[in-house]
Amino acid sequence: MYRVWNFVTNYSLLLIIGALIALVWANVDAASYHHFVEFPLWDHAPIGHAHYNDAGEVTYRTLTLHYLVNDLLMAFFFAIAAKEVWEAVILKEGSLRGKKAATPLFATAGGMIGPISVYLGLALFLGSDVYDAVARGWAIPTATDIAFSYLVGRLVFGAGHPAVRFLLLLAIADDAAGLIILAVFYPSGDLAPEWLLLSLGAALAVFFIFNWLPRRRDAGNQDRPNSTWVREKLGFWPYAVAACASWYGFMMAGIHPALGLLPIVPTIPHADRAFGIFSEAEQYLTDLLNHIEHILKHPVEIILFFFGLMNAGVEFSSISEPTWLVLAGLLIGKPVGVLLFGILGAHVLRLGLPAGMRTIDLFVIGCVAAIGFTVSLFIAAVAFDAGPVQDAAKMGALFSFAAAGISLLAGILTRVKKIPG
Template sequence: MSLLRSARFPALVLLTAAALGLFIANSPAGPLVEEISHFPIGIPGVFELSVDHWIADGLLAVFFFVVAVELQYELTNGQLNSARRALQPAIAAAGGVVVPIGIFLFFAAGSDSARGWPIPTATDIAFALGVLAVFGRGLPPAVRVFLLALAILDDIVGIVFIAVLFTQEVNVLLLVAAVVAVLVFALVSRRLGEGRDGPRVIVLVLLALTTWVLVYLSGVHATIAGVGLGLVMAQQPALRMRHLLEPWVNGVVLPLFAFAAALVVVPAVSPTQLSPAYWGVLVALPVGKIIGITLFGWIAQRVAGTGVRLPVADVLAAGALGGIGFTVSLLLSELAFGGSPELRDQATLGVLAGSVSSLVLAALLVSWRAWHYRRTARATT
C-alpha cells in the first residue's frame, strides 16, 4: 500500500494503463474489449449503466472526492488558506487555462471540433507530482507547493466546466434532493468520534451513494457528487477517509479510467487528415500550458508581488508539468464529443500525445533545475 501512496509509482501505473488501453484497442482483442466496455451492469429497468459509464461516472467520483478533500484542506489550513497566498498560483492557473483555450481555438474555430475547447485546460495532479518526485530530487519545497496549488486550481476549473458546460435538462427537484443529502452528510460527519462510529459510518456511506444516484439522475455529471461530499465532510474524518481511499484511487480507479479512456483505435489516416480536435489538444497542452503558466506566473511575481518568489526557470518547469493532462482532460474529451465518436477518439489521442510530450519536456526541465540546485548546494558546503 505504501507504494500506492507514493508520488512516483502511481504515475507509472497510470501511464502503463493508458499505454495498455491504446495497445489493446489497436490489437485483435480490441473489438472484444470494446464490447465488454459497453456491457450493461445494474438492475435491469431500474438503474443500469455500461461498464465504461460505471468507471467514468461512478469510480471517478471517488477520485474527485479525494481531490475535493485535499482542496478543502488547502483552503483552510494549507497553501491556499488566504487570498494573498492563493493569488500567485491562481494567476498562473488562469494563464494555464486561457492560453491553451486560445491555441485550441486557433486550430478549431469554425469547425465541429470547437466545442472541445475545455479539454486542454486541466492538469493531472497525480502525474505532475509523480514526474516531480522522480526527476526533482533537490528542488526546493516551494516548487512543489506552487505546482500543487496550481494543479488544484486547475481541477476547480475543470469541475466548473463539467458542472456548467456538460449538464443538460437538469431535474431541479432531484438536484435539490441531492443538495439536502450532501448537507445531511456534512452534519453526520461532524458527529464522528463521539462514540459508536460504526452506525454513523454506515449512514455516511448510504448518504454518499444516495447523493451520487440523485446527482446522476438529475442530469448533472455524477462526479460532481464526489466534489460536494469532499468539500463539506468534517475535515479530520475526511482526511482519514482520503488516506484510506488514496491507494485504491491510485491503484484501481485512475488506472481503470485511463485504460478505458485510452481504448481508442488510431485512425489510419495521414497527419493532414487528422481533425482540428487532435491538433488543437496536441499543441495546446504542452505549448499553451508552458506559455500561459510561465507568463502569468511571472506577471504575478513581478507585478502583483504575491506569494513565494520563484525563479522564472522554476516557473517554466512547473508550466511544463501543468501540460500533463490525462485524467480530467480525458474526461472532458469524453463529455465534449460524447455524440461524435470520431472526434472524441482524435481528441483522446491528442490528450495522450500532448500529455506525453509535456511529460518528456517536464522531465528534462525538472531534471535541469534539480541538477542546478544540487550543484549550488554542493558549492556552498
C-alpha cells in the same frame, strides 16, 4: 513534501498499465475492445446510460462497464481530489489561502486561458467546419494531471525545489477549476436542477445530524461523549448513505454523476491542519475525513487502472485535427499562459515568487503542467460523443506525455538547479 512520492507513484503506475493495455488492445482488435468497454451489465437498471423515446423522455437505462467506471467509480477519485481542495481552502494553513497562493492562482488562470486560446484559435484558423466539430472540447487542454506532473516536476527540479510546491498548488487549483467546468459546461443529459435538492438535502442532513449536532451537545465537555459515540458506532456510514443520495441527485439532475460526492466532502469532520497536498503523513491523523481517504486509497488505485483501460483504447488511425489541437493547447498554451500570468501576479502586481524560485522557472512549470492525461481523458470522454472526434481528442491527451521530455529539456536549457529533498 512528507513522502508524496509513494502516493502518486502507486496511482500513476496502475493508471499507466491500464492505459497501455487499452492502447495495445484497441490497435490489435478494436471490435473486441469496444465490445468489452460497452458490455451491458444490467439492462433496465435504475442507473446507467439513458435511452429516450421520441418525446425525449427517458424510457429505461442500461448500466455498462464504461458507465460503471466513468460515472460511478470515478466519483471516488474526484471526491479525494475535492478533499484536497477543500482542506487547501478552508484550513488556516491551507495551501490555497493567503498571499502564498496568490501567484500560483494567477499562474493557474494563465494555465487555463492559454490552452483555451490556442485550442480555439487554431481551430478557427483551420476553418469553420473544424471549429464547429471541435469547439466543445475547449476544456480538454486546460487539465493538469497532478500525479504525473508531480513525478516529472521532481525529476526536473528535485524534490526540495520551491517550484515543486508551486507546481502542486497550481495543479490542485487547476483540478478545482476543472471540477467546476465539468459541472457547469458538460451536463450528462437534459438538465433537471430540481434533483439537486436531493444532493443539497442529503449534505445538510448528514452535516447537521452527524457532525454539527454532536459537537454542539459536547460543547464544554472535553470527553466529547456524543461525538465519540457517533464516530465509534456509526463511522462513515451516514456519509456513505448521503453520498449515494447525492450521486443519484446529480445523475437525475443531468450533471455528470462522477461529481456527485462533492457536496458530501465538506460535511465530513476533518482535522484542523493539513500536511500538504496528497500528503502520506495525513493517514496518521484521526479525523474521519482523512480516515475515509486512507480507506479509499487502494480502491481508487484500482479504479484508475480500469479508468485507463476504459478510456485510453484509441486506434492510431484516429489521429487527426483534434489530436493536434489538444496537444498545441497543452504544449504551447499551458507554458506560455503560466509564464505570462505568473509574471503578471509576481512582478506586475508584486505578489512575488517563493524564495529560491526564478521567473523563468514559471515557464518550466508550465511545461510540466502540460501533462493532461487523466482529467484530459475524462473531459474528452464527456465533451464528445463516441466516435472519431472523441478518439482523436483522447489521442491528444495521451500524447501529452511528450510534455515530460519537453520539461526535462526546458530544465536543462534554463539551467534549473536541482535541489534534493
